[in-house]
Amino acid sequence: MTISCQSSFQNRNIDQQKGTGSLYLVATPIGNLEDMTYRAVRTLQECDIIAAEDTRQTRKLLSHFEITPSMLFSYHEHNKAASGPELIRYIIEGKNLALVSDAGLPAISDPGADLVALAVSHGIPVIPIPGANAALSALIASGLPTNSFTFIGFLPRERKDIRTVLSGLRSAQGTLLFYESPHRVAKTLAHLQETFGNRQVVLARELTKRYEEFLRGTIEECVVWLSDHPPLGEYVIVLEGESKEEAKLAESSWWRELSIEEHVAHYETSGLTRKDAMKKAASDRGLAKRDIYNALLEKE
Numbered sequence: 001m002t003i004s005c006q007s008s009f010q011n012r013n014i015d016q017q018k019g020t021g022s023l024y025l026v027a028t029p030i031g032n033l034e035d036m037t038y039r040a041v042r043t044l045q046e047c048d049i050i051a052a053e054d055t056r057q058t059r060k061l062l063s064h065f066e067i068t069p070s071m072l073f074s075y076h077e078h079n080k081a082a083s084g085p086e087l088i089r090y091i092i093e094g095k096n097l098a099l100v101s102d103a104g105l106p107a108i109s110d111p112g113a114d115l116v117a118l119a120v121s122h123g124i125p126v127i128p129i130p131g132a133n134a135a136l137s138a139l140i141a142s143g144l145p146t147n148s149f150t151f152i153g154f155l156p157r158e159r160k161d162i163r164t165v166l167s168g169l170r171s172a173q174g175t176l177l178f179y180e181s182p183h184r185v186a187k188t189l190a191h192l193q194e195t196f197g198n199r200q201v202v203l204a205r206e207l208t209k210r211y212e213e214f215l216r217g218t219i220e221e222c223v224v225w226l227s228d229h230p231p232l233g234e235y236v237i238v239l240e241g242e243s244k245e246e247a248k249l250a251e252s253s254w255w256r257e258l259s260i261e262e263h264v265a266h267y268e269t270s271g272l273t274r275k276d277a278m279k280k281a282a283s284d285r286g287l288a289k290r291d292i293y294n295a296l297l298e299k300e
Contacts, residue, residue, distance in 0.1 A: 021048070021096040023119045025112065027131025030103045031209035033064060035132040041065050043129050047098035051075040051087055053110060057102050075099065080111040084118050091124050098129075105133050109153040109179055135177045138204035138236035141214060145241070148174030155180075155188060166195040176239040182231035186223060192239060193219040200240040205233040255284055260295045 024043050029035035044050060044062065049071040052058035062069060071090075075083045091097050099106045099115060106112035119126050135151055150172055155162050169176060180188045185203070192201070201222055203215040215222055255263050260281065267277035278296070282289045 022125040048095040142202040142238040178237040202238040
């Protein structure tokens with residue numbers, strides 16, 4: 001096992017000795033320009049290079065705060081394989097690099113995570129510059145439980161892949177957080193209802209902007225609302241987790257996906273006689289023992 005320990009103070013000394021720069025992960029506004037922190041502005045002013053998901057969007061931000069970068073690089077999903085190693089080379093040569101996304105924290109649902117992993121593999125210090133985040137902003141204002149939650153981000157495009165992801169979350173008792181575009185939000189709600197039933201949900205859009213909006217209700221109610229009010233802007237979907245009652249029901253119904261034959265076999269492998277296993281399976285399913293017996297006869 002290899003253990004790596006990063007200390008900001010120690011890294012300054014290491015940087016001076018080795019001439020290596022650092023990777024700064026700088027949060028940018030998610031809507032309102034005042035989301036920007038003083039530390040984020042200072043970091044962007046002081047770094048040698050800024051790597052951006054969309055340089056056009058980032059130039060507007062830099063212009064607003066009167067920041068003139070020495071070097072502005074494009075780093076996104078489609079060029080990360082080539083740009084990533086090049087950016088790492090600059091850091092190794094002694095340049096400090098600030099990575100930003102179009103909105104919010106970099107490395108959340110964007111290729112910044114790959115650059116971070118690459119930096120860590122080269123022993124480069126990675127320093128977070130915290131700020132606004134859409135998912136957490138929506139969560140704390142949702143009214144749903146915040147003590148436990150799971151961030152999923154954007155769902156896959158293919159229906160079968162969506163089902164695979166959602167089925168693995170069916171028994172999650174914490175609040176679930178999704179990102180979605182306006183033209184897909186209604187379809188995503190349909191997938192959520194199919195998997196989880198008509199749970200409570202909150203749709204948050206235009207976060208920190210002038211027309212910030214939170215839509216709260218059941219999934220069905222939100223679908224009806226969207227049919228009359230066309231979706232606009234990027235959405236955070238905050239979904240209620242599984243209730244204790246649902247969890248208890250699911251636990252008591254573990255056998256639902258088993259055939260009668262498999263159900264009886266399960267109890268036999270736990271040490272029950274076939275007669276007792278049939279009786280136990282019949283009790284689980286609310287059937288008469290004769291029904292279980294007849295069903296097994298048909299399989300023989």
